[in-house]
Amino acid sequence: MTEDARVDDELLTIGAFAARARLSAKALRLYDRLGLLAPAHVDELSGYRYYRAGQVERARLVALLRQLDMPLARIAEVVEADGAEGADLLAAYWADVETRLAGQRTLAEYLRGRLSGRSSEMYGKFVVETVDVPARVVITQSRHTLADELPAWIGASLGRLEAAAGECGGVTAAPYVVYHSEVSMESDGPAESCVPVADEAAARVWAERHGRTWETRVRVEPAQRLAYTRITKAQVAHPQIMAAFEAVEQWMAAEGLRPAGPCREVYFADWDAARPEDEVCDVAFPVK
Secondary structure, three states, rough: OOOOHHHHEEEEHHHHHHHOOOOOOOHHHHHHOOOOOOOOOOOOOOOEEEHHHHHHHHHHHHHHHHHOOHHHHHHHHHHHOHHHHHHHHHHHHHHHHHHHHHHHHHHHHHHHHHHHOOHHHHOOOOEEEEEEEEEEEEEEEEEOOOHHHHHHHHHHHHHHHHHHHHHHOOOOOOOOOOOOOEOOOOOOOOEEEEEEEOOOHHHHHHHHHHHHHHHHHHHHHHOOEEEEEEEHHHHHOOOOHHHHHHHHHHHHHHHHEEEEOEEEEEEOOOOOOOOOOOOEEEEEEEEE
């Protein structure tokens, strides 16, 4: 046995190992309880824990990953992976963290504007108009969803409905998403994706075939007037889009108009081809 192998095979008491790993015995007991770092040996009579010197690196790695607020399940994945795979897992986790922090930073700026009384400045950036839309037949799919899952669901559901529209006479107007109740990290809607189609009879046949699987429906929306503001792809992100909805609500109140139905987002442009500065969506309320 080489000298390095003898060192790695050496059993240390929890106190000696804690000193070598520069951790507390309390932290080591926690890592054991969480399944992140088990002792090499536990004495059946005394219950004393013993560690091998070769476990020092794993102990330090777990401690450092916990300082990144990494969830325990992901820490386990990183420490069990080999070096290159572990580095990739860490990079993926940190990219998620930076995305979340960017969203929180934007939300903090938005809230600062509200709390400091600068809301009118934010709302003033949006031009609000009205448009009359005719009655239309729509095929729809509904889902209870939280805010973090919403963008992916919107893309998938509208894609399915637009593909199905070929069996229903074709698409006749821009697809849209209706919010029947708030969608946030605490409230799950529901949201409803809608695609206007030409042939009501064909749409009802299609919905009968797919309704149970996709929770699809067909309905005729009445003619209505919408108050709306047009926003860019960048502004669709949360919380920028909240300011757009509030700007429309403020304009409605000033004009003496009342909501006549749930709010919606109308997607009139090719989302994938659009640049962040391109207009892609109308934030709208039916009004009376």
